[in-house]
Amino acid sequence: MSRRLTVACVQVSPNEDRAANTAAALEAIRNAARNGAELVALPEYVAQLHSSRHVMREGAGPESTDEALAAFRSVAAECGCWLLIGSLTVREVGKDKIVNRSYLIAADGSIVATYDKLHMFDAVLPNGRQIREGDSYEAGSRAVLAETPWCTIGMTICYDVRFPYLYRALAQHGAQIIMVPSAFTEATGELHWHALLRARAIENGCFIVAPATTGKHPSSHSTFGHSLIVDPFGTILLDGGSEPGVFQAEIDLEQVDVARDRMPSLTHDRQFEIDVVSNTSRMAI
Secondary structure (H helix, E strand, C coil), X not given: CCCEEEEEEEECCCCCCHHHHHHHHHHHHHHHHHCCCCEEECCCCCCCCCCCHHHHHHHCECHHHCHHHHHHHHHHHHHCCEEEEEEEEECCCCCCCEEEEEEEECCCCCEEEEEECCCCCEEECCCCCEEEHHHCECCCCCCEEEECCCCEEEECCHHHHHXXXXXXXXXXXXXXXXXXXXXXXXXXXXXXXXXXXXXXXXXXXXXXEECECXXXXXXXXXXXXXXXXXXXXXXXXXXXXXXXXXXXXXXXXXXXXXXXXXXXXXXXCCCCCCCCCCHHHCCCC
């Protein structure tokens, strides 16, 4: 396996127009490949992003007929690069809810792995806006790792980043790069985006690749942008800022070995019990 690779994060501002959003992402992928990217990462909801649950449900279709998925597979083969489709909305036969699914595509256009977002973002934002993904989306039930020509890659999506046990499990099972495609809200992004991604990289001695949506979306919904690549020591190698674009960096996977040798905490987990001590049960000394 080669120990170095060039990774590109595609940062876009999708709306309800699936065809136009897909076309914009395809052009960005081609640009990244022309500039030497071997692995191109797209954000969550790359083909459609709207705050209306109805619009998102109507846009979701069966995987077998999804035009965006077919186009992305074709462009990966055309460009000869690996492609992380951050997520597409998919409707499965016999299920009422849709799924938020990420795809890892090989350089020949084949689907290597899929991952359904595990954790649903059900929250009230500081501006009073409510987001309830669990009302429309079926949560996933499995963590996913995939072998690539360079290393093992772990797959996550957006809100997953707030659950460190997932990242630790992926790292302990061999992940050297963990993908975090996102449509992080502007309000929460300002507070936590950089800190969470740097923490996940440091805790697990791995690279974090986090392509993100940015800007204003229909119904006054805004996402934060700032696509990041973070190295195993928590250093930000790439920050895409707040405008759409293609941002790339070369990563050296030897740094994973160096970080884990210096701080082997992934091997130091211990089982423990939790004691809750109340005022009435304090020990007299």
